[in-house]
Amino acid sequence: MADRPRPKLLITDLDNTLWDWFDAWYQSFSGMLEELCELSGVEQDVLERQIRAVHQARGTTEYSNLVNEVPALxxxxxxxxxxxxxxxxxxxxxSRRKSVTKLYPGVRESLASLKNAGVRVVAYTESGAFWTEWRMRHTGLDGVIDVLYSAPDHDLPDGMRPEDLRTGHLPPSAYGLKVTKHHHVPRGVYKPSEDVLRSILEDQGCQPSEAVYVGDSLMKDIAMARATGVLDVHAAYGQVQKRPEYGLLQRVSNWPDEDVERERALARDSAAIIPTISCAERFDEVLSVFDVALASAQ
Known part of the structure; x- marks a missing residue:
């Protein structure tokens, strides 16, 4: 720490770092799954297996056309x-997604404090573009985060366009980000890819020693930052792997089996990857790394 210059760039993960993605996903998805079982008469274990197959084919656990591609449904x-x-x-x-998706305490004030101190704030997420943009708008982070780097949207069936999945009667101007710049990382490249993080640093004109990376995943975020020479900060408050409900995500996710098993092994051995700095309770603990005080709530 002592031989590093004061950081000028914060690269932050989004899901389970700035907001509780897992809780919002679980509350909304489990509610939908329960209703689907009741309405269709299909057993839950059958739906889970078929849903996972669709998620793996489309490369996402947030696939808007999901129910139309589950054979039993x-x-x-x-x-x-x-x-x-x-x-x-x-x-x-x-309805549950809208009501549950919200920022962790202190996130908005922390990001405002960093920007006021001249720190550039960018985000990098593996989640797809559409739902990441929705969460950014919903939580009021459009314009608070300078640049967003995300995966492109998932594949769609032949002949279907993204706008075909939109519900309601909102105009096209209601979608997308208005202020935050949005760049896509290459399709099929996932954390802990050092190449993606290095490309973000290059794009931002920043050396590894001038950046801080904060994220909740030891296996992905922290391992990637350390391998790239960026100061790693673990959002320990966002770890969800030990929650009993997490098993549902593993059963229906698009993750390969080897990733699920690797994550389970890491959860059993929490000492496998040791972060340089840890935010135990709240996101605003990261401010001490930048020697910045927390701004007052607006």
Missing amino acids: VAAAAPDAPAVAFNEALHVLN
């Missing part, structure tokens, strides 16, 4: 489309 809904027959389940998903 297609059969149960015939001759209607599952999204029509089981609309009540989708309503549960969307």
Whole structure:
């Protein structure tokens, strides 16, 4: 720490670092799944297996066209489309997502304090573009974060466009980010890829010694930052792997089996990766790394 210059760039993860993505996902997805089981009569374990297959094919756990591609739901809904027959389940998903998605305490004030001190703030997430942009708008971070680096959106069935998945009657101007610049990382490249982090540093004109990276995943965020020479800060408050509900995410996620097993092994051995700095309770603990005081809440 002593031989490093004062950092001028914060690179932050988003999910489970700035907001509790897992809780919002679990509350909304489990509610939808319960409704789907009741409405369709299909057993939950059958739905879980088929949902995971769709998630793996599309490369995301937040696939907007999911119910229309689950074979058991297609059969149960015939001759209607599952999204029509089981609309009540989708309503549960969307309403819970809106009500539960919110910033962790101190995040907004911390980011404002850093920007006021001249620190540039960028974000890097593996989540897809559409739902990342939605969470940025929903939590009021459009313009607070200078640049967003995210995965591109998932693949869609032939002939389907992203706008075909939009519900309601909002104009195109209601989507996307208005102030924050949004760049995509290469498709199929995931954390802990050092190449992506190095490309972000190059894009920002910043040396590794001038940057700080904060994220919740020891296996992905912290390992990547350390390998790249960026000061790593662990958002320990955002770890969710030991929550009982986390098993549902593992059962339906798009992650390869080897990633799930590696994560389980790491959860059993918390000393496998030791972060340089840890934020135990709140995001605003990262301010001490920059020698910046917390701004007053607005």
